[in-house]
Amino acid sequence: MAANTLQNIYSELDWRGSIHQTTDRERLCSLLAENPQTVYAGFDPTSDGLHIGNFVPLMMLRRFQKAGHCPIVLAGGATGMIGDPSGKSEERNLLSAEQIEHNLQGIMDELGQFLDFESARPAILVNNYDWMKEWSYLTFLRDVGKHFPVNQMLAKESVKSRLDQSEAGMSYTEFSYMLLQAYDFVHLRQAYGCNLQVGGSDQWGNITAGIELGRRMGVGTLHGLTCPLLTKSDGAKMGKTEQGAIWLSAEKTSPYAFYQYWFNTDDADIDNCLRLLTELTEEEISALGEDRQTNPQNRQSQQRLAESLTLLVHGQQGLTGARRASEVLFGATISEMSDSDLTEIFADVPSEKLSRDTLGGEGLSIVDALCQAGLAKSRSDARRTVDQGGAYVNNARIENLDYRLGPGDLASETVVVLRSGKKRYALLKFL
RNA sequence: GGGGGGUUUCCCGAGCGGUCAAAGGGGUCAGACUGUAAAUCUGAUGGCAUAGCCUUCGCAGGUUCGAAUCCUGCACCCCCCA
Numbered sequence: 350m351a352a353n354t355l356q357n358i359y360s361e362l363d364w365r366g367s368i369h370q371t372t373d374r375e376r377l378c379s380l381l382a383e384n385p386q387t388v389y390a391g392f393d394p395t396s397d398g399l400h401i402g403n404f405v406p407l408m409m410l411r412r413f414q415k416a417g418h419c420p421i422v423l424a425g426g427a428t429g430m431i432g433d434p435s436g437k438s439e440e441r442n443l444l445s446a447e448q449i450e451h452n453l454q455g456i457m458d459e460l461g462q463f464l465d466f467e468s469a470r471p472a473i474l475v476n477n478y479d480w481m482k483e484w485s486y487l488t489f490l491r492d493v494g495k496h497f498p499v500n501q502m503l504a505k506e507s508v509k510s511r512l513d514q515s516e517a518g519m520s521y522t523e524f525s526y527m528l529l530q531a532y533d534f535v536h537l538r539q540a541y542g543c544n545l546q547v548g549g550s551d552q553w554g555n556i557t558a559g560i561e562l563g564r565r566m567g568v569g570t571l572h573g574l575t576c577p578l579l580t581k582s583d584g585a586k587m588g589k590t591e592q593g594a595i596w597l598s599a600e601k602t603s604p605y606a607f608y609q610y611w612f613n614t615d616d617a618d619i620d621n622c623l624r625l626l627t628e629l630t631e632e633e634i635s636a637l638g639e640d641r642q643t644n645p646q647n648r649q650s651q652q653r654l655a656e657s658l659t660l661l662v663h664g665q666q667g668l669t670g671a672r673r674a675s676e677v678l679f680g681a682t683i684s685e686m687s688d689s690d691l692t693e694i695f696a697d698v699p700s701e702k703l704s705r706d707t708l709g710g711e712g713l714s715i716v717d718a719l720c721q722a723g724l725a726k727s728r729s730d731a732r733r734t735v736d737q738g739g740a741y742v743n744n745a746r747i748e749n750l751d752y753r754l755g756p757g758d759l760a761s762e763t764v765v766v767l768r769s770g771k772k773r774y775a776l777l778k779f780l
Numbered sequence: 781g782g783g784g785g786g787u788u789u790c791c792c793g794a795g796c797g798g799u800c801a802a803a804g805g806g807g808u809c810a811g812a813c814u815g816u817a818a819a820u821c822u823g824a825u826g827g828c829a830u831a832g833c834c835u836u837c838g839c840a841g842g843u844u845c846g847a848a849u850c851c852u853g854c855a856c857c858c859c860c861c862a
Contacts, residue, residue: 582818609816617815646815679816730809733824739810775824 358416362574363629365624366612367409369550369575374640377572381418385470388413388594391533392475393425393433394452399459403587404550405576405625407463409547410472412628421543424462424675425645426453426478428530434523435507441523447755453520461599473541476532493532496565497558502527503552527558534559537764538568545572579625581714582617597662604663605698607740608671609772611655612648616641619650627657662732668695675707679779683743686761691776695766699723700776706764715740722767722775734769741768 362368371377374524390406392399397409410420429449432441444452444642457474464472468619496760498564505527511519534556546580556573563571579587588610594720595610596602602610614622619641623634635652659668674694677683681690703723706712713721716731719740725731734740740747747780754777760766765777 558786613816619817642817645817648815649819651815651817675816727829728826729825730825732830735812739822763807772818773809 356420358413359418361412362576363407366621367405367412367576367625369577370553371574372557372572376570377545377574385418386545387419387532387537387541388420388545388547388768389421389423389537389543390547391423391428391530392456393448394456395432395765397452397455398596398601399456399762400594400596402579402586402594404597405579406548407460408626414464414468414472414627415469415545417470419472419541420464421473421475421537421541422464423533424453424457424460424474426476427481428533429453429527430478431529432523433526433530433555434511434556435520435526436509436652437511438519440518443522455598459601463592468737475537477529477536480536481529481532488527493528493562496562497528497531502558503559503647505558506556507551527555530555531559531562533567534571535563536569538563538571544570545574547574547576549578550575551578576625579622587622599663599667602668603659604659604671605674605697607662608655608675608748611658612675614649614651616645616650618724619654621651623711627654629653629657637726637778644754646713657734670694678772681743682745683760683766688761688762688763691761691764691766691768695774695776698774698776700764700778702778702780705779708754708756708759712755715742715747715752715754716750718742718754718765718767718777719769724767724769724775739770742766744768746762 354589358458359368359381363634388410392403392406395410407422408746410422414420426449429444429452430446432443434441453476455475460528461474466472466474470741502524507527508519508524513585534546546552546559548556553573553575556575560571560573560606563569581587613624615699620634620638623629623637627634629637633653637653640647640649656668659671663671670678670693674696684697699722703713703721716728719725719731719734720728725734735747735750735752738748742752742754742758743766754765758765759779763779765779767775767777769775
């Protein structure tokens with residue numbers, strides 16, 4: 350790997366805004382410039398999949414690998430059993446062993462997807478349970494715990510903020526969390542020569558705990574680097590919607606929904622997202638910024654963001670499908686399509702099956718149709734929607750309350766596409 | 781242990797015998813404007829067979845022609861004094 354490639358990683362992370370805090374900047378820069386380094390980031394199995402909050406540190410590992418360094422992804426099979434108090438305002442409920450095992454399976458597969466395990470300098474996937482399980486409580490206390498001054502532990506933000514609120518408090522279990530993560534770092538240093546840990550800004554306390562432990566246990570100087578949390582301009586976390594988090598797995602968040610999430614990113618946040626999450630160059634991103642000033646209606650930035658992330662997470666096929674669905678959904682009237690096309694395009698749109706007979710005779714009233722499709726909570730609600738001009742059949746607005754669906758309203762062999770408002774779709778299948 | 785206050789529609793919060801399906805705000809939904817953005821503006825927001833009817837104001841009773849509003853009991857919450 351060329352030396353100049355190595356040199357660039359720090360400055361790249363810097364212009365991308367990926368650096369929140371680092372330990373001794375000078376030394377870290379020269380370390381990264383001189384030799385390929387092994388870098389690690391940990392992910393606890395708090396849920397059975399990764400969401401976009403995990404994305405920033407993952408992309409960071411990916412960038413390190415592309416720059417010629419060796420990334421280690423750590424799945425927290427052990428730490429997940431304890432629960433990280435960092436960034437949490439109250440004590441967490443412990444997950445059951447089965448739950449953790451299940452979650453671990455889910456995230457291990459996904460973690461692998463963003464890194465290259467085949468190259469000359471392959472990424473490494475580890476599970477901290479593998480080394481933590483060897484310890485007995487007594488030996489851990491003697492060999493590791495002895496190096497932790499409680500007064501320093503109490504000074505950590507994650508602990509202090511909890512103790513300051515008299516209501517919240519903290520269990521001894523959570524209090525001990527930082528020992529485990531600190532030891533992970535030391536272990537990875539010993540086993541893989543890993544000198545650098547990266548993570549979200551809320552991990553700073555845990556990372557420095559590891560560095561401190563390394564010093565006391567005499568494994569040498571360790572380094573830490575944190576990235577900012579992905580937030581919107583109004584301070585809210587990115588990736589949260591009314592329906593919940595945006596996940597990386599296609600089962601939890603469809604490629605279409607994923608694509609649309611990014612496509613709808615606020616102008617105020619888009620630059621930040623492009624820099625933190627994509628692999629577009631500085632030039633491309635600033636060109637997009639200019640285009641956004643002059644031709645905002647083209648939504649070039651949003652499109653590039655949505656495309657590059659969907660491609661990375663869901664592959665070419667996922668992207669093609671998402672893009673095609675977006676074209677049809679936000680396009681003109683839907684007609685003369687085939688069932689298979691519609692089913693594919695509206696893959697994650699709720700659908701209801703009805704008897705073909707309901708279309709015969711007088712047909713199905715628009716009010717009933719909206720209720721059946723789940724687009725209205727009650728008939729009153731459906732009436733309101735139509736009244737206010739928010740009801741659409743095959744993307745054509747229906748304003749007449751007495752409108753009845755008949756065979757002529759089928760967009761394909763058996764499907765009618767209903768919509769409420771701008772974006773809420775549902776299918777009725779008449780079989 | 782003594783004294784006081786509270787419980788209202790998704791949330792906060794007015795109402796304190798009829799004109800109350802219940803002010804106002806938030807949220808949500810829809811519309812307009814736009815760029816599938818933001819901001820803004822408008823409308824809607826218990827249900828139904830929708831000029832009408834039915835069900836809602838902690839729970840159960842009672843007073844009254846009539847109660848979210850008054851009385852009694854019960855449950856839960858909060859504050860002050862000890």
